[in-house]
Amino acid sequence: xHQPHPTTEAEIKALxxxxxxxTPDKVLKYMEKKNGDVKEMSNVLTKYLEPxxxxxxxxxxxxxxxxxxxxxxxxxxxVPDLHVKTDLAKIHKxxxxxxxxxxxxxxxxxxxxxxxxxAWILExx
Numbered sequence: 001x002h003q004p005h006p007t008t009e010a011e012i013k014a015l016x017x018x019x020x021x022x023t024p025d026k027v028l029k030y031m032e033k034k035n036g037d038v039k040e041m042s043n044v045l046t047k048y049l050e051p052x053x054x055x056x057x058x059x060x061x062x063x064x065x066x067x068x069x070x071x072x073x074x075x076x077x078x079v080p081d082l083h084v085k086t087d088l089a090k091i092h093k094x095x096x097x098x099x100x101x102x103x104x105x106x107x108x109x110x111x112x113x114x115x116x117x118x119a120w121i122l123e124x125x
Contacts, residue, residue: 006088006089007088012089019102020100020105021101023108024105024108024113025112027109028112035118042056055076057069098110110125
């Protein structure tokens with residue numbers, strides 16, 4: 001059973017050991033669909049909202065520098081900057097991208113990513 005918000009060491013350990021299994025075609029198709037969904041939503045929002053009414057938050061930016069990104073969001077919302085505290089624990093601290101996949105799929109996936117629009121992912125491989 002998936003526990004999306006772990007708080008105990010046992011939950012963190014169990015979730016950090018999960019690996020995704022899938023052929024490169026399936027993984028890339030999933031990534032392309034999600035990327036398309038994000039672009040479509042962005043196009044819809046920018047079509048109907050004023051430019052200063054929209055602020056995009058990337059998960060990667062939030063993960064890399066949470067305080068900086070939260071500060072940017074607070075400024076956008078026009079509210080005082082504050083430190084956000086959570087009891088939730090980071091599951092994949094310092095994990096490289098390839099570690100999310102079962103070992104037998106890693107080489108094929110790396111080759112497929114190299115020639116795709118997602119080649120930038122290999123920077124953290």
